[in-house]
Amino acid sequence: TTLTQAEDEAFEAYVGDQLDAVERRLSAITLTAANPFLAEAAEHIIAAGGKRFRPMLVAVTSQLGPQPNDAAAQIAAVVVELTHVASLYHDDVMDDAALRRGVPSANAAYGNSTAIMVGDWLFARASNQVATLGNDFVRMQADTFAELVTGQIDEMRGPQPGHDAMLHYLNVVAGKTGALIRTSAVFGAMTSGASREVLDALAQFGMQIGVVFQLADDLMDIMSDDSGKAPGTDLREGVSTLPTLMLAASEDSDDDELKSLIAGDLADDDVLARTLAMLRANHVIEEARADIVQRAELARKQLDLLPDGAATRALSRLCDEVVSRSN
Numbered sequence: 001t002t003l004t005q006a007e008d009e010a011f012e013a014y015v016g017d018q019l020d021a022v023e024r025r026l027s028a029i030t031l032t033a034a035n036p037f038l039a040e041a042a043e044h045i046i047a048a049g050g051k052r053f054r055p056m057l058v059a060v061t062s063q064l065g066p067q068p069n070d071a072a073a074q075i076a077a078v079v080v081e082l083t084h085v086a087s088l089y090h091d092d093v094m095d096d097a098a099l100r101r102g103v104p105s106a107n108a109a110y111g112n113s114t115a116i117m118v119g120d121w122l123f124a125r126a127s128n129q130v131a132t133l134g135n136d137f138v139r140m141q142a143d144t145f146a147e148l149v150t151g152q153i154d155e156m157r158g159p160q161p162g163h164d165a166m167l168h169y170l171n172v173v174a175g176k177t178g179a180l181i182r183t184s185a186v187f188g189a190m191t192s193g194a195s196r197e198v199l200d201a202l203a204q205f206g207m208q209i210g211v212v213f214q215l216a217d218d219l220m221d222i223m224s225d226d227s228g229k230a231p232g233t234d235l236r237e238g239v240s241t242l243p244t245l246m247l248a249a250s251e252d253s254d255d256d257e258l259k260s261l262i263a264g265d266l267a268d269d270d271v272l273a274r275t276l277a278m279l280r281a282n283h284v285i286e287e288a289r290a291d292i293v294q295r296a297e298l299a300r301k302q303l304d305l306l307p308d309g310a311a312t313r314a315l316s317r318l319c320d321e322v323v324s325r326s327n
């Protein structure tokens with residue numbers, strides 16, 4: 001076990017070095033802007049930090065094939081993070097969000113039109129970067145972009161008549177978040193020439209852990225006061241998530257008051273705060289947590305299909321981290 005431990009520590013150090021290189025590449029991207037205003041607005045959310053979950057996934061899975069390529073893995077990580085940040089610029093306009101990564105959202109700082117344009121610019125830079133990796137990467141990037149948009153559109157339209165609200169939500173989450181996290185896991189492995197079997201297992205794993213990641217994130221919208229985002233944004237915008245869907249399905253009449261609060265107008269800060277407090281104390285929070293844990297364990301099962309080693313063990317630790325965010 002001491003040998004395994006040393007191997008794991010060396011692996012973490014390698015991933016840390018790769019992420020440092022990714023940071024340098026991300027900073028260099030904004031310098032390619034044609035004017036300083038665009039550069040500043042593009043740097044705004046990138047420089048605010050973030051977990052860099054997708055780049056980390058790329059760095060880890062880039063060690064699962066026979067020909068690791070550090071530079072290619074760094075570029076793939078830049079592509080997925082730029083795509084993610086681009087989608088956040090647009091998402092915060094649509095969600096009318098004031099805060100992102102602990103700083104004013106781009107729409108709050110520069111207005112909606114600029115936020116949309118900068119999101120487009122970031123996506124354009126991602127496209128430029130992915131071109132250096134070849135056609136297979138470009139095609140997957142394009143298809144992933146389409147899935148992100150489809151998930152977002154489905155969220156905006158809501159469940160259609162006769163369709164199950166929980167299935168609709170899980171489908172939305174798979175599209176708007178699962179798809180890019182799946183592609184991150186696959187991209188890393190592709191840069192190292194991994195086998196079809198490894199790529200398929202990583203696609204399954206990435207989608208499943210990506211869904212868990214968003215479910216945990218949605219729970220934090222309710223539970224956390226220091227997530228870098230304003231708590232209760234989903235509630236205020238009328239976006240249903242795992243706990244509120246569980247609440248809607250509850251037949252307990254003790255839940256009726258909270259149900260009607262959530263269905264009502266939450267524009268007033270005091271009303272929102274009261275609703276949030278009631279929801280935090282409701283039984284659905286523990287039920288949602290249990291569901292998240294169970295889904296993370298299912299994702300972890302995919303790792304049995306991967307070669308034993310430090311990279312696969314790192315993916316297993318990642319499952320624990322995604323779950324513990326929501327505790």
Ligand code: FPP
Nearest residue numbers: 083086087090091119123148149152176177
């Ligand atoms: C966050 O969800 C939003 C996403 C994960 C992506 C949404 C997709 C788009 C806006 C379309 C893609 C556009 C480009 C340019 C690639 P959330 O609102 O639930 O999460 P939050 O709490 O972090 O705001």
Ligand code: MG
Nearest residue numbers: 091092095097
């Ligand atoms: Mg949002």
Ligand code: MG
Nearest residue numbers: 091092094095
């Ligand atoms: Mg959104």
